[in-house]
Amino acid sequence: MALKKKPVTGMKDILPAEMQIRDYVLGQIKETYRNFGYSSIETPCVEHIENLLSKQGGDNEKLIFKVLKRGEKLNLETAETENDLTDSGLRYDLTLPLARYYSNNNANLTSPFKALQVGSVWRADRPQKGRYRQFVQCDIDILGDATNQAEIELILATTTALSKICPNNKFEVRVNDRKILRAMAVYSGFPEDDIEKVFITVDKMDKIGMDGVKKELMENGYSEETADKYLDLMGQVVNDASGVRKMGEILEGVLEPGAAENLAEILDTVAEVSTGDFKLSFDPTLVRGMGYYTGTIFEVSMEGFGGSVAGGGRYDKMIGKFTGMDTPACGFSIGFERIVTILMDAGFTVPTVNAKEAWLFEKGMDMSRLSSIMKEAMEERKAGKTILLAQMNKNKKFQKEQLGKEGYTEFKEFYKEALK
Amino acid sequence: MALKKKPVTGMKDILPAEMQIRDYVLGQIKETYRNFGYSSIETPCVEHIENLLSKQGGDNEKLIFKVLKRGEKLNLETAETENDLTDSGLRYDLTLPLARYYSNNNANLTSPFKALQVGSVWRADRPQKGRYRQFVQCDIDILGDATNQAEIELILATTTALSKICPNNKFEVRVNDRKILRAMAVYSGFPEDDIEKVFITVDKMDKIGMDGVKKELMENGYSEETADKYLDLMGQVVNDASGVRKMGEILEGVLEPGAAENLAEILDTVAEVSTGDFKLSFDPTLVRGMGYYTGTIFEVSMEGFGGSVAGGGRYDKMIGKFTGMDTPACGFSIGFERIVTILMDAGFTVPTVNAKEAWLFEKGMDMSRLSSIMKEAMEERKAGKTILLAQMNKNKKFQKEQLGKEGYTEFKEFYKEALK
Numbered sequence A, B: 001m002a003l004k005k006k007p008v009t010g011m012k013d014i015l016p017a018e019m020q021i022r023d024y025v026l027g028q029i030k031e032t033y034r035n036f037g038y039s040s041i042e043t044p045c046v047e048h049i050e051n052l053l054s055k056q057g058g059d060n061e062k063l064i065f066k067v068l069k070r071g072e073k074l075n076l077e078t079a080e081t082e083n084d085l086t087d088s089g090l091r092y093d094l095t096l097p098l099a100r101y102y103s104n105n106n107a108n109l110t111s112p113f114k115a116l117q118v119g120s121v122w123r124a125d126r127p128q129k130g131r132y133r134q135f136v137q138c139d140i141d142i143l144g145d146a147t148n149q150a151e152i153e154l155i156l157a158t159t160t161a162l163s164k165i166c167p168n169n170k171f172e173v174r175v176n177d178r179k180i181l182r183a184m185a186v187y188s189g190f191p192e193d194d195i196e197k198v199f200i201t202v203d204k205m206d207k208i209g210m211d212g213v214k215k216e217l218m219e220n221g222y223s224e225e226t227a228d229k230y231l232d233l234m235g236q237v238v239n240d241a242s243g244v245r246k247m248g249e250i251l252e253g254v255l256e257p258g259a260a261e262n263l264a265e266i267l268d269t270v271a272e273v274s275t276g277d278f279k280l281s282f283d284p285t286l287v288r289g290m291g292y293y294t295g296t297i298f299e300v301s302m303e304g305f306g307g308s309v310a311g312g313g314r315y316d317k318m319i320g321k322f323t324g325m326d327t328p329a330c331g332f333s334i335g336f337e338r339i340v341t342i343l344m345d346a347g348f349t350v351p352t353v354n355a356k357e358a359w360l361f362e363k364g365m366d367m368s369r370l371s372s373i374m375k376e377a378m379e380e381r382k383a384g385k386t387i388l389l390a391q392m393n394k395n396k397k398f399q400k401e402q403l404g405k406e407g408y409t410e411f412k413e414f415y416k417e418a419l420k
Helices: A016-035 A058-063 A095-108 A149-165 A178-188 A192-202 A205-219 A224-235 A241-250 A259-273 A336-345 A367-382 A396-405 B016-035 B058-063 B095-108 B149-165 B178-188 B192-202 B205-219 B224-235 B241-250 B259-273 B336-345 B367-382 B396-405
Strands: A046-048 A066-068 A086-090 A113-122 A134-143 A171-177 A279-282 A296-302 A310-314 A329-334 A356-361 A387-391 A408-414 B046-048 B066-068 B086-090 B113-122 B134-143 B171-177 B279-282 B296-302 B310-314 B329-334 B356-361 B387-391 B408-414
Touching: A016 A113, A016 A134, A016 A149, A016 A336, A046 A095, A095 A113, A095 A134, A095 A329, A134 A149, A134 A336, A149 A171, A149 A259, A149 A296, A149 A310, A149 A329, A149 A336, A149 B367, A149 B387, A171 A178, A171 A259, A178 A192, A178 A224, A178 A241, A178 A259, A192 A205, A205 A224, A241 A259, A241 A279, A259 A279, A259 A296, A259 B367, A356 A367, A356 A396, A367 A387, A367 B149, A367 B259, A387 B149, A396 A408, B016 B113, B016 B134, B016 B149, B016 B336, B046 B095, B095 B113, B095 B134, B095 B329, B134 B149, B134 B336, B149 B171, B149 B259, B149 B296, B149 B310, B149 B329, B149 B336, B171 B178, B171 B259, B178 B192, B178 B224, B178 B241, B178 B259, B192 B205, B205 B224, B241 B259, B241 B279, B259 B279, B259 B296, B356 B367, B356 B396, B367 B387, B396 B408
Parallel strands: A171 A279, A356 A387, A356 A408, B171 B279, B356 B387, B356 B408
Antiparallel strands: A046 A086, A066 A086, A066 B066, A113 A134, A134 A329, A171 A296, A296 A310, A310 A329, B046 B086, B066 B086, B113 B134, B134 B329, B171 B296, B296 B310, B310 B329
């Protein structure tokens, strides 16, 4: 029986042209992050099912690829539910594995620990254009630092990396703080216990606009007055550090003391220190979906492209779920697949030092002549050049076109008899 | 309830010190292979269960991590066997996914196609020291080339990469051909149909020696005469191209014409072209376990270390299992995890251009002073240096020791009041 040629549903084979861009982008990101002192780490792709289902990952938990138990542990006859069949699953993000990693290894790590993690994650989402069930995430996190120096360094590193990869795209970093978002809600009259639910509605601002959010809040049973007060508050201040401080004044008594100044200082310092060309703003409507955020949140959008290209925030409670002892933590994740799509659509080509050369030799060439060509190729490669040595096809023109797609721009031809 | 801190059984968290070596080794291997004209590709980690169970992967199929069906496809009540519960699994090698990839995409690939694939694979082996259930493979393959230029270029590329990564280790490349191994068996009197079974015994030569192999062959019902003839044959020729040609003469009439000359030419040409310092030899006892090999096979061993550090061979029939049309194929795989272990045990440190600097600042430093330090760090990073900026811990000595493990060799200290 013939085997299946297509990849499994929702996953993809990556062709050489895309791989060149992926490798280049990852190289740039990793180099930048290493210069900022982030240490590469790796966690297994397979994670305990208990950890994956621990409600740290919001809706993503529904999308887990579960791995079947093996050997004696798998008992089909007594299994009543899906969860009796599985003891592990593929990770759906890199944050939960990082929290487990840190709690397992922190005796051997520096404090604070600056982690760089790049790897595939899996989500059984409905497949759609440009979204796959296996995709690469690219995260930096600072663990063990409660000060806003963590946020500042994360923003500086991420914006430096983005500027390198997409020098021609303008981008904007929007920041907010979950504490401010909460205080705004309480100040407006929402009950404390409902706040997570209110956030879910506010998070739709991008899609349904102010009016849509107001409508949904009222449908959920809140008064028009409360909804209006909340939404008005969001538009009341300017989008910089002074706006944050102003918001702090308005929310005095409701907002935790120092929270506004903490965020204002992040905005001031990044603006002061950064050498990159991007817009930085306070966005009181920014929510970000993940339930685990406890403080600052940030998101990067790129001019001309909907959605975000990077995002992150502070999650001071997650590591405590493993250790029983809270550890401050803050992270920033680059939407690697998004960036690759943007670059591919723009016809981006990877900068190279040496042109890639393809040396084509005639079919049936005797080994002594071929071996002298190989020797020459070995010398060039030793000098750092890329030399592809391949037999010339009947359709030489097509062969060169195909090679062109893989980045070969120079060609040499070798015949059985050296041309005179 | 507290979450699980350890990784799942048999898998591991990789600490920064090991990651530095891994990243360096992978970088060196990839750069070398790219210079030889191999194109990076990627296949999904999850593969169709039908493909994984198609008997292309020998014993490895027993070790598959199977992924549970999802949604309506999963029916616990009607499921009778394990295979009713699963539609996919984690790949156990990169060769089967490559064959699927090539048959799916060959219209968009150059011919011959030189593929470079690096990625994790999973096997539910009994965990033991140094062997994990998730590990990285690093393969190059040439698809669509029936000539021995494929073998020659694979051996040249792999030995160049190994020489770069382990310049202080002596290694030996042993080659053989499954056709010669078969012909030797037939010539000695084994029935054609039993040959795969005979190979399984001969493959144990490393572990049980000549005598052990002879004993097992006789236990399996073959005559002492046949066993002796086979084993004598293996010791009868010298281990170079002339030995291969001699073997060809002995086996004339049994061995496919041209097969010995084909292998002899590989040995001659690699010796002629290669600039590396390694031993190359014909090893008529070499079997390699995988059932899919059809011709040349090779294996690399390193002086002072048991087992192999790389291996591969020709598998001309596998792609035909997908397409119905045989495509010549040949590959070489570096035992990446093995190499990393060897380097770690030898206390290898990654060569760096710039020393990594850690800048430690006193706790409670005001933001204006900190921000000027950050500016300075940004400038140094821009120039390509690694600058870690971190708050000074109470136990500064321990902090520096920990940082030393992550490769930091230079330290600067900054205090609230600049020292006069």
